[in-house]
Amino acid sequence: MKLHTVKILGGLLLACVGGVHAEDDIEGMNGLLNISGAMHETPCSLEMASLHQTIDLGAVSTSQLQRPGDQATAVAFQLRFSDCHRTAGGIRSERTGNLAWSAFQPVLSVAFVAPADADDPRLVKVQGITGMGLRLTDALGRDVQLGSRGEPLFLALGSSTRTWHVQPTRTSAPLTSGAFRAVVDFRLNYD
Numbered sequence: 001m002k003l004h005t006v007k008i009l010g011g012l013l014l015a016c017v018g019g020v021h022a023e024d025d026i027e028g029m030n031g032l033l034n035i036s037g038a039m040h041e042t043p044c045s046l047e048m049a050s051l052h053q054t055i056d057l058g059a060v061s062t063s064q065l066q067r068p069g070d071q072a073t074a075v076a077f078q079l080r081f082s083d084c085h086r087t088a089g090g091i092r093s094e095r096t097g098n099l100a101w102s103a104f105q106p107v108l109s110v111a112f113v114a115p116a117d118a119d120d121p122r123l124v125k126v127q128g129i130t131g132m133g134l135r136l137t138d139a140l141g142r143d144v145q146l147g148s149r150g151e152p153l154f155l156a157l158g159s160s161t162r163t164w165h166v167q168p169t170r171t172s173a174p175l176t177s178g179a180f181r182a183v184v185d186f187r188l189n190y191d
Contacts (some may be wrong), residue, residue, distance in 0.1 A: 043106035046083040065170035074167035100152030131175030
């Protein structure tokens with residue numbers, strides 16, 4: 001019997017508080033914040049500046065890309081990790097099958113995902129021109145295989161930075177000039 005009384009009194013109290021709040025609603029004096037997010041358990045955080053980057057390749061001269069396979073100057077880009085804490089980690093290399101493992105250091109791999117060039121599927125397809133694609137390589141100069149996990153990376157405790165390169169590369173299609181662009185997504189893989 002007391003349980004029902006508490007519910008009724010609680011409902012009346014909420015109705016009274018709601019009524020007082022409604023009188024305080026003055027047009028132009030209230031707003032609403034929509035807040036969302038996600039909770040992930042990872043050994044490191046990707047810094048916000050790394051999430052959305054613009055990489056300017058500058059003006060690429062057609063004279064640098066005369067024959068298929070010719071390459072213009074590579075431009076480096078980086079992913080920065082922070083708050084890396086001591087944790088065991090391991091990832092198997094998709095290229096070699098070898099296990100990269102550490103008892104106290106975070107290990108991750110990065111997969112870059114983008115449409116491949118029709119004439120050279122190792123390259124990222126660009127929009128706006130033909131005859132050129134973008135080669136992605138890791139810090140050791142190894143080609144990134146689009147859509148596949150890259151080689152395992154050991155991250156230092158605290159903060160860590162990893163570097164890749166993007167390089168305009170001639171394909172076998174006729175070369176045209178003009179503005180070009182491409183979008184590449186990346187995914188972090190912790191095992």
